[in-house]
Amino acid sequence: xxxIIRTLTEAFGPSGYEGPVRDLIAGxxxxxxxxxxxxxxxxxxxxxxxxSPEGKKIMFSAHADEIGIVVTHIDDNGFLRFTNVGGLSxxxxxxxxxxFESGLIGVIYREKGExxxxxxxxxxxxxxxxxxxxxxxxxxIGEFAIIHREFTDLGNRMTAKSMDDRIGCAILVQAIxxxxxxxxxxxxxxxxxxxxxxxxxxxxAYTINPDLGIALDVTLTGDVPEGPRMAVALGKGAAIKVKDxxxxxHPKVKSFLAKLAAEGGIPHQFEVLxxxxxxxxxxxxxxxxxxxxxxxxxxxxxxxxxxxxDMRDVRACVDLVKAVATADLTALLEN
Amino acid sequence: MLLKQLTxxxxxxxxxxxxxxxxxxxxxxxxxxxxxxxxxxxxxxxxxxSSGxxxxxxxxxxxxxxMILGIEKNGYLRFRPIGGIDPRVLVAKxxxxxxxxxxxxxxxxxxxxxxxxERERPISIDDLLIDIGAKSQEEAEKLVKLGDxxxxxxxxxxxxxxxxxxxxxxxxxxxxxxIELLKDSWEFPLxxxxxxxxxxxxxxxxxxAYQVQxxxxxxxxGTTASDVPETEPHMRSTSVGKGPALTxxxxxxxxxxxxxxxxxxxxxxxxxxxxIRRSxxxxxxxxxxxxxxGGTKAAVISxxxxxxxxxxxVMNKQDFTNALKxxxxxxxxxQERKGEQ
Numbered sequence: 001x002x003x004i005i006r007t008l009t010e011a012f013g014p015s016g017y018e019g020p021v022r023d024l025i026a027g028x029x030x031x032x033x034x035x036x037x038x039x040x041x042x043x044x045x046x047x048x049x050x051x052s053p054e055g056k057k058i059m060f061s062a063h064a065d066e067i068g069i070v071v072t073h074i075d076d077n078g079f080l081r082f083t084n085v086g087g088l089s090x091x092x093x094x095x096x097x098x099x100f101e102s103g104l105i106g107v108i109y110r111e112k113g114e115x116x117x118x119x120x121x122x123x124x125x126x127x128x129x130x131x132x133x134x135x136x137x138x139x140x141i142g143e144f145a146i147i148h149r150e151f152t153d154l155g156n157r158m159t160a161k162s163m164d165d166r167i168g169c170a171i172l173v174q175a176i177x178x179x180x181x182x183x184x185x186x187x188x189x190x191x192x193x194x195x196x197x198x199x200x201x202x203x204x205a206y207t208i209n210p211d212l213g214i215a216l217d218v219t220l221t222g223d224v225p226e227g228p229r230m231a232v233a234l235g236k237g238a239a240i241k242v243k244d245x246x247x248x249x250h251p252k253v254k255s256f257l258a259k260l261a262a263e264g265g266i267p268h269q270f271e272v273l274x275x276x277x278x279x280x281x282x283x284x285x286x287x288x289x290x291x292x293x294x295x296x297x298x299x300x301x302x303x304x305x306x307x308x309x310d311m312r313d314v315r316a317c318v319d320l321v322k323a324v325a326t327a328d329l330t331a332l333l334e335n
Numbered sequence: 336m337l338l339k340q341l342t343x344x345x346x347x348x349x350x351x352x353x354x355x356x357x358x359x360x361x362x363x364x365x366x367x368x369x370x371x372x373x374x375x376x377x378x379x380x381x382x383x384x385s386s387g388x389x390x391x392x393x394x395x396x397x398x399x400x401x402m403i404l405g406i407e408k409n410g411y412l413r414f415r416p417i418g419g420i421d422p423r424v425l426v427a428k429x430x431x432x433x434x435x436x437x438x439x440x441x442x443x444x445x446x447x448x449x450x451x452x453e454r455e456r457p458i459s460i461d462d463l464l465i466d467i468g469a470k471s472q473e474e475a476e477k478l479v480k481l482g483d484x485x486x487x488x489x490x491x492x493x494x495x496x497x498x499x500x501x502x503x504x505x506x507x508x509x510x511x512x513x514i515e516l517l518k519d520s521w522e523f524p525l526x527x528x529x530x531x532x533x534x535x536x537x538x539x540x541x542x543x544a545y546q547v548q549x550x551x552x553x554x555x556x557g558t559t560a561s562d563v564p565e566t567e568p569h570m571r572s573t574s575v576g577k578g579p580a581l582t583x584x585x586x587x588x589x590x591x592x593x594x595x596x597x598x599x600x601x602x603x604x605x606x607x608x609x610x611i612r613r614s615x616x617x618x619x620x621x622x623x624x625x626x627x628x629g630g631t632k633a634a635v636i637s638x639x640x641x642x643x644x645x646x647x648x649v650m651n652k653q654d655f656t657n658a659l660k661x662x663x664x665x666x667x668x669x670q671e672r673k674g675e676q
Binding site: 015016017039040041070072073075081083084085121140141142144193196197199202203204206207 | 567568569570571581583584587589591592595611613614615625626628629630631632
C-alpha cells in the first residue's frame with residue numbers, strides 16, 4: 001500500500017487541476033469497479049454495484065486536490081509572483097520548491113525585510129529564468145503549481161506533501177482492492193476543489209444522492225511538543241469526527257461508525273476539530289439533507305510540504321471503510 | 336446610450352426593480368420569453384426549444400448602496416453599507432435616497448472644526464450621516480422610509496481616450512454586454528440571467544442556475560482594476576485598456592480550466608486583446624452557478640474597472656467592445672460546432 005501512497009502523494013493536482021491524480025487513480029481501480037467517470041467539476045466517480053436489490057447507496061469521498069499556488073505576474077528579470085490556492089502558511093514556503101504540471105521546478109524566496117512583516121506578496125519564485133522572455137517561454141500567468149516534495153518512508157510513519165488528502169484517496173483505492181461483494185452500491189468519489197471550499201463534493205453528492213456519505217480526510221493532532229490542545233494522536237487509530245467547522249456529525253452516524261469499529265476490533269479515536277471542514281460538510285447539506293460522517297486520518301504538519309501520518313491509522317481507516325461498505329444500514333436509516 | 340441609462344439607474348441588493356424594468360424593456364423585442372423569478376432574477380430566453388448546448392449568460396443587476404436604518408431627531412439619516420463599501424470613500428459625497436431619489440449629502444466635519452486626533456484616524460461609518468435638507472425627524476420621515484437605500488449621485492460621463500466614468504459599472508457593464516448579446520441571433524437555447532443580490536453573497540445566481548440547469552455558463556463582470564501608480568506591478572489585479580480579463584481563480588470559483596483555455600485560444604486566434612486576472616480575491620456569480628445541481632462549466636469575462644464600489648468608477652470602452660467580441664466569438668464557435676454535429 002505504501003507504493004500507492006508514494007505514487008499518489010508525489011502526483012500533481014492542485015485544486016481545479018486534478019487530472020493527473022484522476023488518471024493515476026483510474027488506472028489503479030479500473031478493473032475493480034463497474035463504472036468510472038469524470039464529471040463537469042472534475043470529480044472522478046467510481047461505482048461498484050450492489051448485490052442486493054435492498055442495498056442502499058453509500059458515497060465515499062476523498063479529495064484529489066491539494067493546496068498550491070497560481071502565478072500572477074512575471075517581472076522584467078523573469079521572477080514570478082504568485083498567490084495561494086487553498087490555505088498556505090507563508091512561513092513554511094521560504095526555500096521550498098514548487099512544481100508545475102510541465103515538471104518545471106521553481107524556488108520560493110522572499111524580499112528582504114522583517115520576518116514579522118512576511119506576507120505572500122513579499123515572496124517570489126525563481127525558475128532559473130534570466131529574463132522575462134525566458135520565463136514567459138516556460139510558464140504562463142494563471143498557471144497553477146504545487147509544493148514539490150518527495151515521499152519518505154519512516155517505518156510506521158510516512159511523510160510527504162499532500163497526505164491531505166491523497167492518504168484518503170489511497171485508503172479508498174486500497175479498500176476497493178480488498179472489498180468483495182456488498183449489498184450496497186458504492187460510489188467512490190475522488191473529489192475536486194475541496195481545498196477551496198468543498199466544491200466537488202457538493203455537485204457529486206447532488207448527482208449521486210446517496211443514503212449515506214462518508215468523507216475520508218486528514219485531521220490535526222495534539223501530540224507534538226507544545227502542540228494544540230487536541231486529543232487526536234498519531235498511531236491511535238481511525239478518528240471518527242464529532243464536529244468541525246463544516247459539520248456536526250449526526251449522532252446516529254457517529255455511534256454507527258464507533259460501533260462498527262468496536263465490533264471489528266478496529267483501533268479508533270474521536271475527533272473534535274476546532275477549525276477546518278471536510279467533504280462531509282458539503283454532502284450533508286445537499287438536496288433534502290444526507291446522513292454523513294467523516295473518518296479522519298490523524299496527520300501532523302497539515303498544509304506543509306511534510307505532512308506525516310501513521311501506517312497503523314491508515315490500516316484502521318481501510319478496515320473501517322470496508323466495514324461501512326458492507327454494514328447493515330437498516331437501523332441507521334430508519335426514522 | 337445604454338450604459339448611461341444602466342449605470343444611472345439605481346438597484347441596491349434586493350431592490351433591483353428599476354434596473355430590472357429598464358433591462359426588461361430593452362431585451363423584450365429580442366427574446367422569446369422573459370420572466371422574473373421569486374428572488375427577482377430577470378431571465379430572458381432565446382430559442383428555448385432548440386437543440387444544442389444550453390448556454391447561460393449571467394450579470395448581476397444589484398450595486399453596492401447605503402441602507403437607511405435610522406432617522407435622527409434633527410432629520411439626519413443613519414445608514415449602513417449594503418455590500419462592500421469602504422467608509423473612507425463616502426465622506427462628502429452627494430447621494431440620491433429611495434425610489435423618489437431625494438437628493439442628499441453625506442455630511443462631514445469641515446477640516447477647520449476637526450480636532451488633531453480626528454484628522455489622524457480614518458473616518459468610520461458611525462461618524463457619517465446623510466443630510467437630506469430636512470429640519471426635523473417628521474419632515475425626513477415624509478421623504479424617506481427605513482430600509483430605503485441611498486445611491487451615489489453620479490452621472491455617466493465619457494472622457495479622455497475611450498474612458499467612461501460612472502457609478503455601478505460593477506456590474507451594469509455586464510448587464511450591457513448581455514443585452515448586446517441578446518440582440519444577436521443564435522440557434523441554440525440561450526438564457527440571459529440578470530441576477531439579484533450578488534453583492535451580499537452571490538444569492539440570486541444559484542437559484543437562477545437551478546432553474547436553467549445550463550451546460551455552459553459565462554458570467555460577465557466589472558472587476559477590480561488596480562493599475563494605479565501606488566500599486567506595485569505584481570499586485571495589479573487587472574489593467575484598464577488591456578482587454579477583457581479572464582479569471583483563473585477567485586475566492587468563489589476556479590472557472591472550468593478547459594473553457595478558460597478555449598477562450599484564451601480564441602482570443603489569440605482572432606487577435607482580441609485579453610488579460611488574466613491576477614488576484615484570487617473577490618467572488619462572482621460563477622461561484623454559485625458552477626456548483627448548482629450536478630455542476631456547470633463556467634467561466635468569467637470581466638471588464639476592468641478602476642475604483643469600483645465607490646461613487647465613480649472608470650472603464651475603457653475598448654475593453655467593453657473586446658469583451659463583447661470575445662463572447663460573440665465563443666458563442667459563434669459553439670454554433671459552428673453544433674452545425675458540424
